[in-house]
Amino acid sequence: xxxxxxxxxxxxxxxxxxxxxxxxxxxxxxxxxxxxxxxxxxxxxxxxxxxxxxxxxxxxxxxxxxxxxxxxxxxxxxxxxxxxxxxxxxxxxxxxxxxxxxxxxxxxxxxxxxxxxxxxxxxxxxxxxxxxxxxxxxxxxxxxxxxxxxxxxxxxxxxxxxxxxxxxxxxxxxxxxxxxxxxxxxxxxxxxxxxxxxxxxxxxxxxxxxxxxxxxxxxxxxxxxxxxxxxxxxxxxxxxxxxxxxxxxxxxxxxxxxxxxxxxxxxxxxxxxxxxxxxxxxxxxxxxxxxxxxxxxxxxxxxxxxxxxxxxxxxxxxxxx
Numbered sequence: 047x048x049x050x051x052x053x054x055x056x057x058x059x060x061x062x063x064x065x066x067x068x069x070x071x072x073x074x075x076x077x078x079x080x081x082x083x084x085x086x087x088x089x090x091x092x093x094x095x096x097x098x099x100x101x102x103x104x105x106x107x108x109x110x111x112x113x114x115x116x117x118x119x120x121x122x123x124x125x126x127x128x129x130x131x132x133x134x135x136x137x138x139x140x141x142x143x144x145x146x147x148x149x150x151x152x153x154x155x156x157x158x159x160x161x162x163x164x165x166x167x168x169x170x171x172x173x174x175x176x177x178x179x180x181x182x183x184x185x186x187x188x189x190x191x192x193x194x195x196x197x198x199x200x201x202x203x204x205x206x207x208x209x210x211x212x213x214x215x216x217x218x219x220x221x222x223x224x225x226x227x228x229x230x231x232x233x234x235x236x237x238x239x240x241x242x243x244x245x246x247x248x249x250x251x252x253x254x255x256x257x258x259x260x261x262x263x264x265x266x267x268x269x270x271x272x273x274x275x276x277x278x279x280x281x282x283x284x285x286x287x288x289x290x291x292x293x294x295x296x297x298x299x300x301x302x303x304x305x306x307x308x309x310x311x312x313x314x315x316x317x318x319x320x321x322x323x324x325x326x327x328x329x330x331x332x333x334x335x336x337x338x339x340x341x342x343x344x345x346x347x348x349x350x351x352x353x354x355x356x357x358x359x360x361x362x363x364x365x366x367x
Contacts (some may be wrong), residue, residue: 050272055165059367068128069338071202076139077129079106093301096186103159109358122230123187136152136224137151137152137153137224137226138150138151138152138220138223138224140216140220141202141265141268141269141272142225142268143264143265143267143271143291144264144291145210145211146211146264147211147213147216148202148203148204148211148216149202149203149204149216149219149220150195150200150201150203150269151195151198151201151202151203152199152244153200153201154194154199154200154201155192155193155201157201158178158192158201158203159178159181159192161222161223161226162183162190162192162203162276162354163176163183165190165218165219165222166183166185166190166349169218171185171186171187171188172185172187173185174186179278181193185231186208187207187212188205188206188212188215189206189207190203190204190205190207190215190219191203191204191206192204194330195269196246196259196261196265196266196269196366197269197367198367202265203219203223205219206340228260228352232326236339241349246258246259246260246363246366246367247361248356248359248363253352253354254341254343254352255352255355255357255360256339256340256341257339257341257359257363258339258340259337259338259339259340259366260336260337260339261336261337261338261360262332262335262336262337262338263294263330263331263332263338264294266330267291267294267330268287268291269287269366270296270328270330270340270362270366271291271296273365273366274286274289274296274362274365278298278300278311282299282301282323283300283301283323284297284298284299284300284301284361285299285300285323286297286298287299287325294329294330294331294332295327295328295329296327296328297325297326297327297328297345298322298325298326298327299323299324299325299326300324300326300330300352300358301321301322301323301324302324302350302357303354303357303359304353304354304357305323305324306320306321308321322348323344324345324346324348324350325346326342326343326344326345326346326350326358327342327343327344327345328340328341328342329341329342329343329364340359340362340363342355342358342359342362
């Protein structure tokens, strides 16, 4: 026997021992999650300047119960990311629904605000009032507004007169922001308060999962429509079939994770001889002036479990974060 081979069992035992507890059992880190305890929050001195501090990396609140029906703990999976989204985005993009139109800029309101002031100055607009706390610049020609966008790090910029968007103003601002980059922009500390703390969340209500979005229904539909057109383009996996801005819903074709995970034996002994997608309707419902609920409703005869519903809504909400 090769002298090197006779040491292999010993080496394997040493390697495996490093992954186990002293009593010989593998360390299940799910227990660490279940037994974790909160620590005391960090307290800053009362003499600090509040304008200099905000949440640089806010931790989202957990939604739902991470305990399985059998009482065991299940580590929650992170929401899926839209592949290629970061490289496909433009710094400034147009959004439309009906006759309404606005811009989405890839920077927080604190960064966009000084750029809007510079835009008004360089264009020779006659500024009659400027309110940093509300993100509004009043001019003789139109009213320019900026506020937190749906996704973190985004801003929505509008230019209107009498409640109607001014097309020439939006086109001029779109060209202006297209010529700039987020890295070259300065941030206004006074305008950082425009960035809202609340973000969308996935939550469970009975047996149903839903997404709560802290924006009005028209803005939510326009943003979701744009993102679905970019991401739901994979044939037989996820496709956007239609969208109705008046009904505020979308019809999609989607292959659930349950279906994707069926093994060949399960496929062979089921009525469906291949993996198949199904039609699902994404429905938006207004539940307040600045609050919208997104639901996923089965529009086919195939099974659509609460786990499937949650998995799909987490993917869709990932497009909006």
